[in-house]
């Protein structure tokens with residue numbers, strides 16, 4: 530189980546993430562929503578280790594990851610997608626995935642990122658790499674150089690690397706942002722496939738509420754860096770705080786808030802909820 534306890538970061542006088550305590554169970558997809566500037570990406574950065582917390586902890590299965598670098602957290606099982614820093618652009622798609630499979634194997638099979646060695650288990654590594662590439666629909670591009678891949682395919686490849694590294698937690702920050710109409714469904718399908726694996730914990734920062742509705746088992750809402758709602762999608766979406774923040778229902782009508790929230794920045798795709 531992934532958990533944050535009192536996780537906090539201050540930028541000067543501004544508290545971007547304010548004492549967020551939350552646990553994420555395997556087999557669940559949690560969507561993290563909130564208006565622009567609410568602290569969603571910063572919360573992700575604190576979990577994955579891109580930012581160092583001012584206070585609080587990140588734990589995975591009880592192990593405190595707080596002092597670890599982003600790379601060490603990846604090795605511990607935290608997979609953050611779409612950093613695009615893990616890819617080797619001058620290698621082929623297959624070579625990238627095979628290296629990740631190889632790097633993840635324990636015991637005698639753990640040989641690190643050594644491309645040139647010939648292993649007795651070479652066939653096994655390739656089979657696993659092929660299997661992963663089929664899953665992410667890149668099977669027909671395995672011999673292409675990564676540098677030549679379209680953006681959407683590079684993103685798919687990154688998910689493939691996280692699968693190859695056997696990540697326990699998959700973190701997606703607006704996974705379809707910048708994708709064209711053909712690419713976006715492929716990535717969403719990939720997330721659906723990952724979700725079917727009960728051992729994986731998935732966190733998703735997403736503005737598109739139709740995507741959230743369809744994929745999320747749970748929604749948490751951040752506002753001004755604070756966790757303000759947490760529950761089943763239907764309940765959270767119907768809650769006054771979300772209705773007002775994203776759908777523009779007036780505070781007078783809901784009568785449940787004291788602090789004014791910013792107007793909707795979330796895009797409600799398909800017009801639902803309007």
Ligand SMILES: Nc1ncnc2c1ncn2[C@@H]1O[C@H](COP(=O)(O)OP(=O)(O)OP(=O)(O)O)[C@@H](O)[C@H]1O
Nearest residue numbers: 540543544545563564565566567568569570571572
């Ligand atoms: N490195 C930084 N230095 C100073 N302030 C920062 C830094 N990173 C984030 N912030 C501030 O922290 C707050 C939260 O930003 P963050 O990007 O996490 O919000 P968000 O919810 O992801 O927004 P969006 O939906 O627009 O991506 C914002 O006020 C932002 O300006």
